[in-house]
Amino acid sequence: MSDPIADRLALAQRLATEAGRLALRFFHDRDELEIETKGNPQNIVSRADRAVEALIRRGIGAAFPEDAILGEEDGRSEGKSGVTWVIDPIDGTSPFLAGLPHWCVALALVEGTTTVAGVIEVPVAEEQFTARRGKGAWLDGAPMRVRPGARLDNSLTAIGASHRTDPEHAAQVIGDLMRAGGLFYRNGSGALMLASVAAGRLGGYYEPHMHPWDCLAGMLMVAEAGGRCTTLPGPLQAGGLVMATAPGLWDDLARIAGV
CATH class of the missing domain: 3.40.190.80 (D-Maltodextrin-Binding Protein; domain 2)
Structure with missing residues (x-):
């Protein structure tokens, strides 16, 4: 029997990988990007952000056309399935544009009001973090756990x-x-x-x-x-x-x- 959330998570992983590759190409050519501000000089967006979000939206629309989408750059599109994809095409645009490696592609799946799955792709480090509610969290397929014994004074x-x-x-x-x-x-x-x-x-x-x-x-x-x-x-x-x-x-x- 098909698992609708598993199917969407698998798509999210594929789209995050594709989006990460596209973002990485922009990253290597970042000096050519035009930069815009969104109401504040520290709140910036580039053509890379918009192109990456567009790639993800096309992939979702082709596979799950009745799902809603909420993206940082292009806002919300309504759906009928009860599932919303929440997209940050490049989280960390400032480090991205500065040539620093600390940026990622982030996707979350929300069913009703509950986050049921998530993917974070880190292209420079070639890492992918994933999670599914009630099933666990993984880094490149290996189970993740928070740091055991972590305290304020030792981490x-x-x-x-x-x-x-x-x-x-x-x-x-x-x-x-x-x-x-x-x-x-x-x-x-x-x-x-x-x-x-x-x-x-x-x-x-x-x-x-x-x-x-x-x-x-x-x-x-x-x-x-x-x-x-x-x-x-x-x-x-x-x-x-x-x-x-x-x-x-x-x-x-x-x-x-x-x-």
Whole structure:
């Protein structure tokens, strides 16, 4: 018997791989890209973002034309199936355009209001993170687990920020984290940092506000890898506060961040 979510996850993996290859070609020719801003000089988009999202949308439309799509660049298209694909074609556009390797393609599948599967493709590192609700999380097919025994004082804690972040709050969180014996980390891609928590590379992640395309896939990975996560409030497009950690960090980071 066909498994509709498994079929979509398999497609998401293929599309993420194809999208990653296209994005990597743009990455190697990034000096030729025209850059636009979206209301703030730090909120930028390039032709690469738009082309990668278009590739993913075409693939979804050909295989599952009744599914809805919510993409960072081209917004929402309605569907009838009850399944929504949430797309970030290039999460980490700033590092991408700066020639840094910390960017990825992120796809999440949402059934109703529940994230049921996710894929994060990291083209420069040639890695693919995947997760399915109730089934587990994997890095290139090998099971992922959050870091065992991780605490605030023995692991890296990632702190996300954007033009929407209050600078004073971010400074307070980083300062209190360091005063508690922790070290903070940031690479410019929230999706990739969340996947790194799931893989046990980071102990935790906190950001005051994330869009759903930035975080849904990674949050599911952390949960399926044995970690703890906040829950985004509705509606889907609104996003919200995100915290995701190995169990041993949760209480300390929640206290520091005021969660």
